[in-house]
Amino acid sequence: MSEERESLNFLEHIIENDLKTGYEKNQLRFRFPPEPNGYLHIGHASSICLNFGLGLKYNAPVNLRFDDTNPIKEEQEYVDAIKRDVQWLGFEWDTERYASDYFQQLYDWAVVLIKNGKAYVDSQTSEEMADQKGTPTEPGTESPYRSRSVEENLELFEGMKEGKFAEGTHVLRAKIDMAAQNMLMRDPLMYRILHRTHHRTDTDWCIYPMYDWAHGQSDYVEQVTHSLCTLEFLPHRELYDWFLDQIYDPGKIRPKQREFARRNLSHTVVSKRKLLQLVESGVVKGWDDPRMPTISGLRRRGYTPESIRNFADTIGIAKRENLIDVSLLEFHVRDHLNKIAPRVMGVLNPLKLVITNYPKGSEEWLDAENNPEDPSAGFRKVPFSGELYIEQDDFREEANRKFFRLKLGGEVRLKNGYIIKAESCTKDTEGNIIEVQCTYDPKSKSGSGTEESLRKVKGTLHWVSMKHAIEAEIRLYDRLFTDESPDTHKDKDFMDFINPESLKTITGYLEPSLKDAKVGDRVQFQRLGYFCVDPDSNSEKLVFNRTVGLRDTWAKILRKD
RNA sequence: UGGCCCAUGGUGUAAUUGGCAACACAGCUGGUUUUGGUCCAGUCGUUCUAGGUUCGAGUCCUAGUGGGCCAACCA
Numbered sequence: 001m002s003e004e005r006e007s008l009n010f011l012e013h014i015i016e017n018d019l020k021t022g023y024e025k026n027q028l029r030f031r032f033p034p035e036p037n038g039y040l041h042i043g044h045a046s047s048i049c050l051n052f053g054l055g056l057k058y059n060a061p062v063n064l065r066f067d068d069t070n071p072i073k074e075e076q077e078y079v080d081a082i083k084r085d086v087q088w089l090g091f092e093w094d095t096e097r098y099a100s101d102y103f104q105q106l107y108d109w110a111v112v113l114i115k116n117g118k119a120y121v122d123s124q125t126s127e128e129m130a131d132q133k134g135t136p137t138e139p140g141t142e143s144p145y146r147s148r149s150v151e152e153n154l155e156l157f158e159g160m161k162e163g164k165f166a167e168g169t170h171v172l173r174a175k176i177d178m179a180a181q182n183m184l185m186r187d188p189l190m191y192r193i194l195h196r197t198h199h200r201t202d203t204d205w206c207i208y209p210m211y212d213w214a215h216g217q218s219d220y221v222e223q224v225t226h227s228l229c230t231l232e233f234l235p236h237r238e239l240y241d242w243f244l245d246q247i248y249d250p251g252k253i254r255p256k257q258r259e260f261a262r263r264n265l266s267h268t269v270v271s272k273r274k275l276l277q278l279v280e281s282g283v284v285k286g287w288d289d290p291r292m293p294t295i296s297g298l299r300r301r302g303y304t305p306e307s308i309r310n311f312a313d314t315i316g317i318a319k320r321e322n323l324i325d326v327s328l329l330e331f332h333v334r335d336h337l338n339k340i341a342p343r344v345m346g347v348l349n350p351l352k353l354v355i356t357n358y359p360k361g362s363e364e365w366l367d368a369e370n371n372p373e374d375p376s377a378g379f380r381k382v383p384f385s386g387e388l389y390i391e392q393d394d395f396r397e398e399a400n401r402k403f404f405r406l407k408l409g410g411e412v413r414l415k416n417g418y419i420i421k422a423e424s425c426t427k428d429t430e431g432n433i434i435e436v437q438c439t440y441d442p443k444s445k446s447g448s449g450t451e452e453s454l455r456k457v458k459g460t461l462h463w464v465s466m467k468h469a470i471e472a473e474i475r476l477y478d479r480l481f482t483d484e485s486p487d488t489h490k491d492k493d494f495m496d497f498i499n500p501e502s503l504k505t506i507t508g509y510l511e512p513s514l515k516d517a518k519v520g521d522r523v524q525f526q527r528l529g530y531f532c533v534d535p536d537s538n539s540e541k542l543v544f545n546r547t548v549g550l551r552d553t554w555a556k557i558l559r560k561d
Numbered sequence: 562u563g564g565c566c567c568a569u570g571g572u573g574u575a576a577u578u579g580g581c582a583a584c585a586c587a588g589c590u591g592g593u594u595u596u597g598g599u600c601c602a603g604u605c606g607u608u609c610u611a612g613g614u615u616c617g618a619g620u621c622c623u624a625g626u627g628g629g630c631c632a633a634c635c636a
Contacts, residue, residue, distance in 0.1 A: 007575045137563045192634035211636050316574045460595045527596045554597045
């Protein structure tokens with residue numbers, strides 16, 4: 001047995017340390033806190049895997065908490081989509097929570113702050129307050145309303161809550177320090193007036209807490225021990241702690257905010273605003289377009305939850321800037337699909353192949369192994385006949401020794417079938433090859449055990465019988481952007497890097513066993529890649545998405561030459 | 562022109578906390594193979610710079626360089 005020490009990421013080190021110096025293991029608690037204002041993407045997946053992964057590792061509960069403090073942007077539709085995505089990834093939350101569950105508690109605590117002289121109602125415009133904020137190098141100036149009496153503040157705040165004031169007329173601010181180095185400590189807003197309908201509290205409230213006032217207190221209510229967020233919230237930590245100081249009961253768990261660097265994936269964007277722009281501009285067909293880095297897009301593309309979890313585990317977590325190559329994500333989906341996807345044959349760029357010595361009009365059904373990686377997957381039958389389709393790329397009139405495929409006078413095996421030899425080909429008036437004529441060796445049938453069947457030939461081609469083939473729409477996807485980091489160029493917009501060839505739709509010819517394929521089924525088209533059945537399929541027509549191509553050594557050789 | 566955070570092979574992340582810099586991916590070479598897939602073996606390549614502390618520094622200190630973040634009634 002290996003005695004290798006398990007390597008920990010920096011957050012696990014923090015937790016281990018906390019376990020040594022204070023917390024009991026059974027006190028640990030985490031949370032994943034999405035705002036329900038958009039769809040989850042691969043970056044969220046990483047955060048989900050981090051938080052729920054820690055929950056699994058330490059056998060600690062993880063809450064799913066919706067950070068729903070802004071009724072202008074948040075909708076039930078997003079709540080539903082987020083829950084579906086987290087579940088699909090394979091995680092179970094302990095309890096489903098909402099920041100809006102705590103609106104009353106938050107209000108009560110705000111009253112405490114006012115009574116303690118730690119918060120006040122400001123009645124200036126947002127422009128005036130912005131002017132007084134100062135800059136990172138100059139201190140701000142205090143609001144003329146900063147010294148209102150506790151009684152007046154209480155009355156105004158209650159009035160705000162009762163809906164007596166119009167939006168924008170008053171806010172509640174924490175009274176901290178207008179000269180603080182940290183801009184967030186310069187009397188940050190705690191509440192604003194919003195006469196809006198909230199997806200859960202309806203019209204119960206016309207004041208809504210700001211993120212900083214809601215998040216840490218929600219962690220505290222839930223007794224979350226480690227509140228993990230991305231690096232841009234680092235300056236918020238001081239405020240997070242200040243707010244907790246105002247309400248903290250020493251007998252309870254005091255949550256800690258810790259920050260990690262968000263994972264950036266190459267050749268894509270993940271900001272909700274930019275994703276929305278892709279949808280609204282029609283570059284993609286929707287949030288779940290298979291080219292989108294959303295979880296719903298990846299799901300539709302054919303990614304498995306396992307592959308995404310493995311990806312997240314592999315890339316780890318740290319505090320430095322990063323750009324993870326999308327090929328690593330592709331590696332993980334291939335790795336998983338290789339183990340589970342049944343093999344089938346399909347031809348995407350058909351070239352007619354005629355076997356001149358095959359008995360006219362006859363056919364036979366050959367045995368084909370479903371998955372060499374999984375013997376228990378068994379075998380199926382595929383029909384063979386004298387007229388087949390092969391890939392155009394698999395035939396050349398002449399070629400050098402590196403070309404393992406079919407060339408005139410050369411031999412090749414048809415997968416699960418016979419060894420054939422190309423004798424001649426036919427061209428159209430423009431010189432394009434439109435048909436290949438060949439002969440086959442009847443004794444070379446796969447699996448027959450004959451001497452001829454055991455002959456080694458250099459290449460093996462996939463094929464389908466023309467007569468038995470079923471047609472399907474095949475959607476071939478490529479990266480959405482031509483640049484590895486499209487939204488980091490100062491002089492160019494990310495939309496300038498849209499890959500015009502991110503989607504190619506063609507007709508493919510598939511073996512008939514695919515007739516009963518169901519939406520979501522994942523298969524490997526042998527020698528081509530992994531494909532899955534798209535929800536656009538119906539009883540008339542099958543639609544396949546290419547999840548990812550197979551590793552292609554031949555393409556690499558071609559590139560080098 | 563203030564403060565804070567970060568810096569390890571091409572990419573991402575580790576390094577038993579100051580003790581022989583490693584793992585995955587990518588690359589390259591070869592082998593197996595009825596998928597130019599998978600699998601197997603091998604190989605290339607790393608601590609931003611300059612000082613300092615120390616028997617010993619990727620790790621600690623100082624300075625520099627480079628990158629990121631900070632002035633929404635967003636989260």
